Amino acid sequence: MLCSKCHKNEATVYFKQNINGNIREYALCAECAAQFELGFSPLNIFGVHSAPAVPREQKRCTLCASTLEEIKRDGKVGCAECYSVFKSELEPMIGRIHGSQTHKGRVPKGYAEVKRTENELDSLKKELKRAIDAEEYELAAELRDRIREKEAGNE
Amino acid sequence: MNKDIDTVISTRVRFARNLKDYPFTSRLDPTSCKEIIEKTEGVLKGFEKIDFTDMDPVTATSYAERHVVSSEFSNSKLPRALLEKGDTRVMVCEEDHIRLQVIKQGFVLDEAYAEACSTDDKLLSELRIAYDEHLGFLTHCPTNLGNGMRASVMMFLPGLAMTGELKAIISQLPKLGLTIRGMYGEGSRSGGFIYQISNAESLGSSEENILCKLKDTVTQIIIRERLARDRIKSSGETAYDPLSRAYGILKYAYSVTSEEFIDLYARVRLGVYLGIIEGVSYEALDELFCSVMPCTLSMGEQLSPAERDIKRAQIIKTVLG
Numbered sequence: 001m002l003c004s005k006c007h008k009n010e011a012t013v014y015f016k017q018n019i020n021g022n023i024r025e026y027a028l029c030a031e032c033a034a035q036f037e038l039g040f041s042p043l044n045i046f047g048v049h050s051a052p053a054v055p056r057e058q059k060r061c062t063l064c065a066s067t068l069e070e071i072k073r074d075g076k077v078g079c080a081e082c083y084s085v086f087k088s089e090l091e092p093m094i095g096r097i098h099g100s101q102t103h104k105g106r107v108p109k110g111y112a113e114v115k116r117t118e119n120e121l122d123s124l125k126k127e128l129k130r131a132i133d134a135e136e137y138e139l140a141a142e143l144r145d146r147i148r149e150k151e152a153g154n155e
Numbered sequence: 156m157n158k159d160i161d162t163v164i165s166t167r168v169r170f171a172r173n174l175k176d177y178p179f180t181s182r183l184d185p186t187s188c189k190e191i192i193e194k195t196e197g198v199l200k201g202f203e204k205i206d207f208t209d210m211d212p213v214t215a216t217s218y219a220e221r222h223v224v225s226s227e228f229s230n231s232k233l234p235r236a237l238l239e240k241g242d243t244r245v246m247v248c249e250e251d252h253i254r255l256q257v258i259k260q261g262f263v264l265d266e267a268y269a270e271a272c273s274t275d276d277k278l279l280s281e282l283r284i285a286y287d288e289h290l291g292f293l294t295h296c297p298t299n300l301g302n303g304m305r306a307s308v309m310m311f312l313p314g315l316a317m318t319g320e321l322k323a324i325i326s327q328l329p330k331l332g333l334t335i336r337g338m339y340g341e342g343s344r345s346g347g348f349i350y351q352i353s354n355a356e357s358l359g360s361s362e363e364n365i366l367c368k369l370k371d372t373v374t375q376i377i378i379r380e381r382l383a384r385d386r387i388k389s390s391g392e393t394a395y396d397p398l399s400r401a402y403g404i405l406k407y408a409y410s411v412t413s414e415e416f417i418d419l420y421a422r423v424r425l426g427v428y429l430g431i432i433e434g435v436s437y438e439a440l441d442e443l444f445c446s447v448m449p450c451t452l453s454m455g456e457q458l459s460p461a462e463r464d465i466k467r468a469q470i471i472k473t474v475l476g
Contacts, residue, residue, distance in 0.1 A: 064178035076250075079178040080285035080293040094290070094297055100359025103291030105302035106272075109280040115288065 002073075003029035010069065012058075061085045121150050157261025160437045161428050162377045164309040164349065165222070168267040169256035170275050171294045171303035173285040179295040180233065180248050188234040188248045195238065195247045198281045199274065202238040202245065207231075213450045220448035222258060225249060242267075243274050250295050251303075253278060260438065262377070264306060264370050268362065291358060301358030306366055308373045313348040313425045314383030315376070321350075324376060331372055332356045332365075346414070347421040347444075352376070388429050398426035406475050410464040413449055416471070420444055435475060443474045 003011045009029035058067045066078030068089050077083060083090060094101060124147050131140040173179060174194070177187050196204055207215055207228070215229040224237055228249045235248040246254040255278065257271040278284065285293035292303035299305075315321040325335050334355040337346070352373060354365045387394050401422030405411070411419070424440055426432035445451065447467045452458065458466065 064182050066182070074181075075297075076181065076295050077179065077293075077297060078182050080173060080175055080287075083287060083290060083293055090297070094300060094358070097298055098301065098356055098358035100356075101289055102359055103287070103289060103301050104359060104364075105291065105304075105361040106275070106279070108284050108286050109276065111286060111288075 003032050005032040117150055159262035159377055162311055162380050163262035164311055164441055165258055165260050166263050166267045167256055167258045167307045168271045169254055169305050170271060171251040171299045172253040172278055172292060173251050173294060175283040175285040180250060180252060185234050191252050192236045192247045194282060195253060198277050199238050199245060202240045205237040207236060208234040213453050216450035217454050220451050221445040243270055264366050268366055299357055302362050304357055304362050305353050306369050307351045307353030309349060309351050311348055311424060312350055312380050313421055314380045314387060316348045318383045318386060320383060331368060333372060347417040384428060395431050398422045398431050402426060402432050405471050408468050411468045412464050416447055416467060439474060446470060
């Protein structure tokens with residue numbers, strides 16, 4: 001969301017002002033928030049200063065650092081990883097565009113094998129955890145070797 | 156003669172692909188762009204590379220005018236390259252890292268698709284392509300998710316436009332998951348009765364299904380366009396006069412603007428179909444169309460708009476004899 005005052009920077013400070021039941025909400029960038037005059041504040045009457053506005057932490061993509069706000073603003077996704085990071089937020093939008101969320105068609109060569117190996121690795125890891133918990137160390141060592149072998153082959 | 160060239164100028168199939176390990180193009184730094192270009196070039200052996208990075212804007216735009224690259228690609232500031240082999244062209248660092256497209260004259264969807272697939276197979280087997288089993292090929296814009304394919308047919312529809320039947324067809328296309336645009340794609344106007352019909356959806360339908368639907372629809376439109384042209388023909392000789400006059404202007408004008416050319420080109424193309432104008436092929440007219448667009452005309456020399464219009468008229472005269 002863009003700053004409601006300068007309309008240029010990303011808003012990072014959000015607050016609600018209630019004066020005699022007249023409620024106003026603000027979304028400001030750090031610069032505008034610093035300059036913003038709050039005007040009448042009941043806290044100041046009692047000599048208590050308003051708590052400084054705390055920037056709200058935004059979720060960012062682990063690969064390209066995009067935020068959901070940026071994706072919505074541009075209508076474009078930052079990288080392939082964004083589709084996993086913002087999966088639940090993007091799903092409704094994708095549904096509205098396509099009316100479907102199930103790909104039919106071409107698949108990268110070897111994708112099915114890689115996927116099968118990933119699934120096998122997942123179940124081997126679960127099995128390994130169970131073996132360790134049950135103190136079946138001989139089986140655990142065997143499973144560990146099989147996992148290493150598969151991971152090496154998957155690279 | 157190319158298949159259905161009287162009504163279909165060209166057929167295009169394109170795939171959007173991205174490399175898994177890089178952010179999408181608008182978030183790339185120049186070094187990463189160069190790496191992606193190198194990787195793609197390494198896979199597509201035998202393709203000629205045309206570097207657009209430091210290309211002068213006039214030359215870059217002339218590629219867009221000839222539909223070889225998109226306008227976005229020609230205007231981009233990032234390092235980028237075109238890899239070319241026959242009718243197959245691969246734009247690297249367009250909106251998506253890789254935009255592979257095959258453009259062929261006439262109505263040849265299956266051939267264009269088969270050619271695009273043979274190059275796509277190389278990319279899919281040798282590069283780490285961003286893919287998800289539910290969302291398909293992951294693309295910069297969510298509208299291209301799924302198969303990442305856009306199949307489009309560039310149609311010449313003066314009959315339907317002049318008889319007013321086109322509006323009804325346009326209103327039916329969204330129900331079929333298809334869309335209609337002007338000749339330079341999204342947001343462009345439809346000069347010269349030229350329209351691009353393409354798939355609007357890419358997630359949830361296989362490539363074959365999309366091609367089938369597009370092929371059936373375009374075939375229907377071709378039939379209706381020819382019927383409309385027959386009606387124009389049967390309306391009598393008054394319909395012929397503007398077409399013959401257009402041919403006369405094109406052959407003898409001293410100066411022709413690009414807007415005027417597009418209008419005259421469309422009349423002459425229709426005149427060829429109706430048999431009023433002889434000795435000119437559709438292919439020659441379409442080639443002429445691309446060669447007289449503003450930037451293509453100005454390549455290698457500084458021309459004022461007035462000088463460009465004179466040069467355009469000279470080229471037309473040479474081609475039409």
